[in-house]
């Protein structure tokens with residue numbers, strides 16, 4: 001077998017090593033345009049898990065690599081004169097040059113041919129090769145040559161960054177967030193060998209310009225960075241090596257294989273440097289390719305296996321990198337945060353690290369985070385215990401005069417079980433048991449303001465006395481038997497009206513018994529859905545008055561709070577999104593115009609609703625569709641409602657158009673809540689695939705939302721909040737007297753279970769290489 005590898009970076013060399021081990025007879029050649037010891041960049045980083053992989057696949061190179069490594073366990077966050085350190089991270093750094101020399105030596109030892117100073121410009125010279133590996137890096141000539149086949153998407157990110165080095169020793173992976181007269185600068189730094197550290201500097205484009213970095217030489221820009229970070233560099237110089245400022249290209253290729261050619265490493269996909277995964281991904285690609293080649297009968301099958309088997313893992317890493325890079329791009333959102341909360345945000349930015357996980361690793365740090373949170377709660381006027389604070393989920397919150405005992409919320413969830421809009425016994429038990437279950441705030445399902453405002457024949461309404469009496473019974477029950485507050489969500493289905501019950505075909509038109517629908521524009525949801533009538537002014541007045549009348553009935557029922565539903569493609573959302581609003585009057589066109597009608601309704605309801613009771617608005621912060629609402633629009637929407645007197649923005653997403661492309665995942669809508677909260681400076685509630693109290697605490701402690709709503713988790717577990725309170729020892733959680741023995745039991749058991757769980761986690765956790773090395777080098781006298 002003949003294998004031609006273009007590019008002698010980590011991907012190309014490691015692929016050569018693994019393939020040669022597998023097929024000693026194969027003729028494997030690496031073509032590299034640089035000289036053998038030419039290398040750009042400084043150090044590379046690997047996690048302990050990645051090193052475990054290297055150990056498994058090629059022990060000799062693993063041993064040599066790890067002899068050269070610098071290990072560290074801590075991440076240190078420097079911000080506004082403070083430093084917070086968190087241990088237990090298990091990372092290692094090594095010089096990129098040394099890594100390449102080790103891999104070259106190992107490849108040679110195995111009999112791979114390495115050709116340096118060989119710039120390949122045409123792969124047809126490898127016509128006799130069975131396999132051609134395109135490991136030619138981020139600017140891959142061959143990916144570009146077959147651009148129509150590989151179909152790469154290149155997303156050039158807005159921040160500027162440059163790799164540099166220093167002799168400054170570091171004992172932790174160090175993030176420095178530095179305020180300057182021009183704006184914020186960030187340094188990501190780590191040591192990779194004795195006396196050598198990598199420094200990646202990052203800033204936004206405007207700060208870059210203001211700081212006069214445009215047009216400076218490599219040396220001049222390094223000098224400017226040395227001035228900014230001089231207080232930390234401690235007299236050590238900054239070193240350069242092609243340290244030009246650039247914008248990070250996030251690359252995703254739709255195809256990785258063409259005939260017998262395969263893209264590996266940066267050539268196929270990149271991951272932002274803030275998660276330190278570029279070299280890891282490159283080498284793990286090589287592992288995946290070698291695995292596929294070992295098992296498949298032909299090269300074609302192997303390449304297919306490689307692409308299909310590896311894609312998900314790469315995309316997962318890229319997703320984590322995306323989330324992380326977005327955090328760094330928007331660091332100004334958090335710039336006025338308490339430094340410990342800021343550091344918590346840095347640590348938890350990419351989902352993998354959470355509140356509970358940090359509690360195990362760095363209990364003192366989380367203790368400080370809890371205290372900072374408790375101080376904010378005190379500033380709101382609560383008598384929160386700052387010395388021994390409860391977890392953020394169990395801290396109270398206040399909107400106007402309404403106080404809620406904790407931050408867990410039952411999300412509005414249609415039950416499709418009403419009869420002519422009247423909530424029945426099912427609803428009483430449903431809302432009642434969730435209120436007793438401990439949630440601080442209960443939202444009703446979307447309750448419709450008129451008969452023809454309903455989504456389905458099973459939706460609840462509030463347009464007549466019978467419905468009002470039924471809701472009054474539910475509200476009274478909640479108030480009499482729990483500490484929960486209850487919020488009425490009012491809505492109008494718009495073009496999604498006259499559709500079937502969820503379990504009979506969500507959003508599908510009713511076959512019989514439907515009614516006429518209205519919307520911002522006459523556009524059906526599905527092609528075969530009913531075509532709604534474009535609302536005229538008379539319709540708008542009528543519907544506005546229905547909202548006001550329902551709000552007044554809501555007050556009479558005793559609801560504590562009122563929410564206007566402007567999300568999910570229903571009537572008011574259809575005005576907000578340009579995808580569903582094509583009006584040419586003053587209610588269409590600009591975002592300001594599209595918001596006019598929802599704001600008119602909000603203002604009319606606000607005037608009717610008692611001033612001391614809060615109001616919220618639910619929005620779809622993105623349509624997940626080309627040309628639709630984006631996070632930036634959501635900030636503008638939130639500001640407009642904020643000016644109109646909204647107290648809380650309930651940040652959901654999507655469901656505007658049927659061909660949307662949502663990116664699902666854990667807590668997938670939370671980034672929008674974070675953006676709205678910290679840019680528009682309004683209180684937010686986030687929702688969407690939040691399933692654990694650990695996630696709730698992580699979101700709250702990092703300042704990504706003020707309240708957290710859970711929908712589906714509450715459907716199966718009415719006592720979600722009480723269970724979580726037992727886990728975190730938040731014993732103040734309300735409980736009806738007849739249930740107290742159950743509460744006592746779960747608190748007793750949970751405290752024990754939690755202790756067992758933590759012991760198990762700590763005992764079961766393998767030692768990091770940094771810990772092992774520290775133990776091995778500890779002087780005997782210290783034992």
Ligand SMILES: Cc1cc2nc3c(=O)[nH]c(=O)nc-3n(C[C@H](O)[C@H](O)[C@H](O)COP(=O)(O)OP(=O)(O)OC[C@H]3O[C@@H](n4cnc5c(N)ncnc54)[C@H](O)[C@@H]3O)c2cc1C
Nearest residue numbers: 007009010011033041042043044120136137265266278282
């Ligand atoms: C300037 C720079 C500095 C960096 N510094 C660091 C760092 O300090 N730490 C870190 O972890 N990551 C660093 N990275 C990122 C990291 O290098 C990559 O994520 C990782 O090296 C990817 O490995 P790779 O093998 O896919 O690509 P590369 O390492 O880029 O290797 C590709 C190789 O292909 C060769 N090549 C390209 N075209 C041809 C051709 N036509 N013919 C022959 N040879 C060709 C190139 O010379 C190169 O050696 C840096 C990246 C850049 C651009």
Ligand SMILES: Cc1cc2nc3c(=O)[nH]c(=O)nc-3n(C[C@H](O)[C@H](O)[C@H](O)COP(=O)(O)O)c2cc1C
Nearest residue numbers: 411412413414445446687688689690710711712713
């Ligand atoms: C069956 C069902 C009914 C829903 N009804 C409503 C509703 O009436 N009003 C609303 O704003 N959102 C509604 N939603 C959306 C939920 O409030 C919530 O945003 C969504 O389920 C995501 O949260 P989760 O992952 O915690 O379930 C509904 C969702 C489901 C699954």
